[in-house]
Amino acid sequence: MRCPARLHPLRFGGYRLAMALAALPRDADYLANNNDGVLPSDVLYEVLLHLPVKALCRLRLVCRSWRSLTSDPRFARAHSARHPLFIVIDLDRVESESEIHIIDLYSGGIVKRISSADLAQRVHGIGDLYRLMSTEASLVCVSTTTSDDGTVQDIVLNPATGAVKILPDGNRSGLVNSCILGYVPSTGEYKVLRLSFCATPEETFEVACEVIALGGCGDEQRWRAKPSPEINISAHFRYVAVVHGVAYFCSFKSSDDDDDDDDDDTMPSIALFDLATEKWRPSTLPGPISCHLYHLDADQIHFNSFDGCLVISHHKVRDCSTDLWFLMGVDNNRPSWTKRYSMRCAPHWDHAAFYPPCPLVMLGDGRVVAWLKWKYVLTVYDPSTGTSGIATMAIVRADSVSTVFFSNSLYGLAVVAKQSVQIEG
Numbered sequence: 001m002r003c004p005a006r007l008h009p010l011r012f013g014g015y016r017l018a019m020a021l022a023a024l025p026r027d028a029d030y031l032a033n034n035n036d037g038v039l040p041s042d043v044l045y046e047v048l049l050h051l052p053v054k055a056l057c058r059l060r061l062v063c064r065s066w067r068s069l070t071s072d073p074r075f076a077r078a079h080s081a082r083h084p085l086f087i088v089i090d091l092d093r094v095e096s097e098s099e100i101h102i103i104d105l106y107s108g109g110i111v112k113r114i115s116s117a118d119l120a121q122r123v124h125g126i127g128d129l130y131r132l133m134s135t136e137a138s139l140v141c142v143s144t145t146t147s148d149d150g151t152v153q154d155i156v157l158n159p160a161t162g163a164v165k166i167l168p169d170g171n172r173s174g175l176v177n178s179c180i181l182g183y184v185p186s187t188g189e190y191k192v193l194r195l196s197f198c199a200t201p202e203e204t205f206e207v208a209c210e211v212i213a214l215g216g217c218g219d220e221q222r223w224r225a226k227p228s229p230e231i232n233i234s235a236h237f238r239y240v241a242v243v244h245g246v247a248y249f250c251s252f253k254s255s256d257d258d259d260d261d262d263d264d265d266t267m268p269s270i271a272l273f274d275l276a277t278e279k280w281r282p283s284t285l286p287g288p289i290s291c292h293l294y295h296l297d298a299d300q301i302h303f304n305s306f307d308g309c310l311v312i313s314h315h316k317v318r319d320c321s322t323d324l325w326f327l328m329g330v331d332n333n334r335p336s337w338t339k340r341y342s343m344r345c346a347p348h349w350d351h352a353a354f355y356p357p358c359p360l361v362m363l364g365d366g367r368v369v370a371w372l373k374w375k376y377v378l379t380v381y382d383p384s385t386g387t388s389g390i391a392t393m394a395i396v397r398a399d400s401v402s403t404v405f406f407s408n409s410l411y412g413l414a415v416v417a418k419q420s421v422q423i424e425g
Contacts, residue, residue: 098129136181170223178235182242190214241303247273288325288337306362315356320345
């Protein structure tokens with residue numbers, strides 16, 4: 001079937017889009033050799049990959065062959081890789097309830113909105129959105145709170161299907177609590193690790209650790225208590241990342257540590273929790289060795305997962321630069337750190353000492369997207385040129401937004417929804 005000329009993808013996408021096709025790879029095993037209307041299938045494939053989510057969803061209705069091509073899970077995954085989405089919670093809404101916004105990096109548009117009212121229609125008793133805690137693949141973990149008595153609940157949401165699961169209370173503490181979503185490759189399970197910090201009669205703090213598997217039933221839907229870590233860890237989202245079923249936590253030096261000098265110029269160590277065995281690893285990992293000049297009171301670090309590796313971004317105030325260190329060789333029990341990027345502060349990075357860039361994701365072409373809190377925008381760092389530029393997206397006021405990278409595009413999630421985890425109990 002020939003697609004209507006007035007909806008021809010080259011005319012729809014623009015001249016620059018067509019010129020970019022020559023440099024793009026072809027998936028020869030996937031694409032057919034026949035022509036689909038005016039364009040060869042491989043060219044049409046590349047053109048459609050460049051379109052934003054909303055435009056692509058409209059073009060799926062043009063003809064049956066286009067719908068078939070764009071409905072293939074392989075196309076959806078390829079589109080997801082080129083169109084990263086970010087999730088933010090807009091809490092500063094005076095005239096309406098708080099909302100989750102799913103935003104396209106390149107277009108800057110809000111792909112989908114999920115309000116507290118939307119969640120309440122699906123599950124009775126859910127309060128207002130309160131805090132975004134973590135994401136893993138197609139799932140998002142958030143906290144909600146009720147306006148009448150302030151009851152806080154942790155929920156897991158699948159934005160593609162709209163499924164919502166309220167996590168049991170367990171030993172949840174009202175003081176400080178954090179939920180970390182993770183995927184276990186060996187079992188195919190999604191699990192949640194919850195850390196609740198509680199005050200003790202000795203005026204110290206202890207950590208209660210619990211694990212629950214999503215999509216199970218019976219006893220599997222109960223929190224399983226686990227031993228507390230033997231060292232002090234931080235549950236702040238800046239200091240936590242999950243890679244291949246292992247949760248990494250930053251461990252700062254305790255004030256009770258036996259250290260006679262006042263030298264804090266040491267990189268914090270890293271504690272590991274294995275979601276498969278549901279145990280803490282017996283030994284910790286040292287931070288990047290060149291971070292021996294880490295200043296606890298001035299420098300800032302951030303944990304993330306890029307390209308299947310734990311990444312520590314270390315912002316150094318003294319020269320206004322941010323190093324990205326990748327942890328390699330963990331699977332071979334020979335862990336080592338490799339510095340792949342060193343981002344210098346650009347002129348528009350005002351107040352970088354107090355609000356350093358927060359790297360969020362590494363794009364397929366090697367560029368790094370970072371969040372500039374003070375500017376309320378995203379910046380894209382290009383290692384080939386050593387320069388950074390403001391992305392097209394501008395976020396609402398930074399003091400009322402939490403932002404976390406969402407690893408799949410909403411379009412891709414909708415297409416492969418049958419493969420997504422079932423989180424209903």
